């Protein structure tokens with residue numbers, strides 16, 4: 001049940017954590033795997049719900065594993081949020097950000113200025129230096145009519161110490177003080193895949209979304225109209241897949257098995 005049965009596929013949209021690496025350990029020989037994809041004529045895009053880093057930082061991280069990619073190949077949930085904001089506010093404007101470098105850079109690159117003054121939107125995500133002051137300003141902006149966007153819904157974030165608060169926990173705090181639900185860019189919503197589709201200039205069903213989580217990667221890819229492949233190197237197991245509402249088009253032990261005969 002491998003990729004040759006999906007021979008109209010032109011691009012792979014890969015999740016990173018649990019697909020390319022676990023903690024700091026690469027999963028398989030990444031340079032060889034990426035070479036096999038380019039040999040097969042497949043474009044590769046990396047799509048992550050983690051919005052704290054910039055594409056340039058992922059380019060560096062991949063380089064440490066011996067894989068050369070271009071920043072345009074990386075789509076984070078912060079870029080997804082910027083993509084949604086650009087569609088809604090084509091003239092730009094001020095946005096108030098609760099988040100790290102990944103969000104700020106994405107907003108500036110999309111033509112928005114970072115300021116709470118007359119903010120058209122509040123964009124929130126994982127922020128490891130969150131303060132009462134930031135929550136208060138975000139709350140007041142939203143209450144004054146600013147649109148409320150979130151990078152990704154993940155309530156927790158895995159670390160060697162255990163699960164710590166993720167973007168979703170910060171969104172929950174803002175929701176609690178405003179009674180407004182955020183518009184979320186990350187998976188399982190389809191925004192990241194629509195953005196990939198636009199960047200690559202191909203149709204949704206020509207993209208194979210590869211991920212380790214059924215409830216984000218596979219569901220999101222399915223909602224966007226893409227083909228989907230589950231790898232068993234991360235969160236979801238084969239048994240989970242048999243019970244899940246959406247069946248992946250492929251299930252493979254690891255990314256290196258994707259092109260196997």
Ligand SMILES: [Mg+2]
Nearest residue numbers: 015017018212
């Ligand atoms: Mg993952």
